[in-house]
Amino acid sequence: MAIEHRYAGILEAARDVFARRGFHQASIREIARTADLSLAGLYHYVRGKDELLFLVLDNALDTLLGALDQSRRTARTPEMKLLALIQTHLDFGFHHAAELKIINRDYDLLPEPRRAEIAAKRGEYLQQGLAVLRELDPNGRSGDELLSATNLLLGMLNGIATRPFLRSREDARTLAPKVGALFLYGFLEPAEAHHDS
């Protein structure tokens, strides 16, 4: 139990330092210091920096997928599923901006056995988005077109979530419907033309 606590503290420290400095700027010494450990003491628990990156990425993707799963559970209509995805993604981006950055940018420099695991979870997330859009698609679009649209949507969300805009839970809640409406009905559609509930 004590060692579990130590381990959890190390992960916290790694996440915080990675978040503050970014992966490449974060030094193992600073992570150790943040975790109240000596440099060599940290190496007692962890094989190396790459494993630290893997653990942080794995954790981040798990919480993202978990949040998506939970928020989608209450959604009934396809539109609301889309809204749930958008809000979850924006919320994650606002509260874990650095992790999202690392996911999108630094995951591909993981050593190979580990990278596949992370890539799989990324693929799972993409599949979730694609499923939502497929359910939403009015006239049968091809799989490639749906994949394109999914990438567009996720790119849009990443672009917004990463941008140093306004970031708080409030912002995610108010921004998500606007983003959803724009994605569904387009920029030209007047805001009053559609309504819910």
Place this chain on the structure above:
Amino acid sequence: MAIEHRYAGILEAARDVFARRGFHQASIREIARTADLSLAGLYHYVRGKDELLFLVLDNALDTLLGALDQSRRTARTPEMKLLALIQTHLDFGFHHAAELKIINRDYDLLPEPRRAEIAAKRGEYLQQGLAVLRELDPNGRSGDELLSATNLLLGMLNGIATRPFLRSREDARTLAPKVGALFLYGFLEPAEAHHDS
């Protein structure tokens, strides 16, 4: 003239290495080697690593702004201006993937006197997009909403342009109308509902 050629080669080398490795992982030694110069020889032309990053960013943003300016000149209607912006951005992303990567990823770790210059050019690009959307807006949206929409559009474009998708001039030409239609009319709109010329 010879020194100009040297200088251009150095910028090319810096761009490639920055894009491949990321700023902090890129070593000046590798840049020098790529530019067929010794380490100290490179320092004869350039004050340091930060200046290298600034020069690459400045160059990239100038070509992007230049391309946008030129492509928008032939556009008459607001819709065509949007299409021109989209196609220019995608084209730039496909042909100068390295520069776009650096712009989106490394600009914020420039030292302060120089960062403001780059931020200004980025802001100028944003303003161009915002102007297009303002002209396009059917019912009066507030400035903040237009700015939000602009950020959404640019984020979407970055997401697509950065994604290792399919990248060639053909792709930019065929992809741009689809992206434009999706942004203007939304995901739910069937593809046949609108047509041009």
Place this chain on the structure above:
DNA sequence: CCTCCGACCGAACGATTGTTCGGACTGCGC
């Protein structure tokens, strides 16, 4: 011919990096 200057380089500087090694301290079984 001498001098000066810009182009360029080999070698080193100090700092920092990820990682490892040998050991010191503790608590537990015996």
Place this chain on the structure above:
DNA sequence: GCGCAGTCCGAACAATCGTTCGGTCGGAGG
């Protein structure tokens, strides 16, 4: 008491980093 295993650390390792210094070389000006 002894020994063993786990926890943790000080100190060092080699490598690499950005940067600088002292210099060589060739050509242009006088």
